[in-house]
Amino acid sequence: MSGQSRPQQGEMITMFTDTYRAANAGGRQPPWDWQAPHPHLVRWVRENKISGSGRSAMIVGCGYGDDAAFVASLGFRTTGFDYVADAIEGARRRHPDAGFDLRVADLFALPPEWNGAFDLVVESLTVQSIPREQRSDATAAIARLAAPGGTVLVIASALDDAVREPGPPWPLDRADVERFGEYGLEPIAINRWERPDRPDLSPWLAEFRR
Secondary structure (H helix, E strand, C coil), rough: CCCCCCHHHHHHHHHHHHHHHHHCCCCCCCCCCCCCCCCHHHHHHHHCCCCCCCCEECCCCCCCCCCHHHHHHHCCEEEEEEHHHHHHHHEEEEEEECCEEEEEHHHHHHCHHHHCCCEEEEEEEHHCCCHHHHHHHHHHHHHHHHHEEEEEEEEECCCCCCCCCCCCCCEEECCCCCCCCHHHCEEEEEEEEECCCCCCCCCCEEEECC
16 A cells, blocks of 8 residues: 555545535536446346346446446336435436436445345445455445345456555455355356456456345
8 A cells, every 4th residue: 555544434435425516516527427327237238138027126336327227227126325415316317217216325234124135236336445444344235135046246447466556446356356255145257358458457247146
């Protein structure tokens, strides 16, 4: 960490809140806002011919709700949550008639009725935004959302073992991704998709099943 202290969770929450609040007031959009569903999620859906058919889905750390809107369009009964109320406010404005549920919720204190309730759980870039000392707890909380037979899809920036840089974010190495398998999930596929401009940061796309 080159002598730099790591931001604590409270500092991270303040940072994300300030970023969304400024964007909602007409400022620059958050750098993680694609203004479209994440392309790796879209690719996974198309390659695997995913259809909701009335099944349930949860989008973790949904931000402005573009992934949630996309998953809902596939026929899933979709819920998205984010800790930052300003993110949910912006999501409701961006998708006023999308037909999915948006909630303000804390990953570390989720409603107990969500445990084991979702056939598809999409975790995109959330764990990597959490300080490393809380990463295992975050991973466990996400894994608990999956219903028996349910799928957890993990999308994350990838980190080579030899590369360590100050965050946030803190990209995941393979051990971080494999940790989802410690919480009742079976790995189906753990892949890195080539990023030509930065091969060392080619992102993870991992699929797990309960």
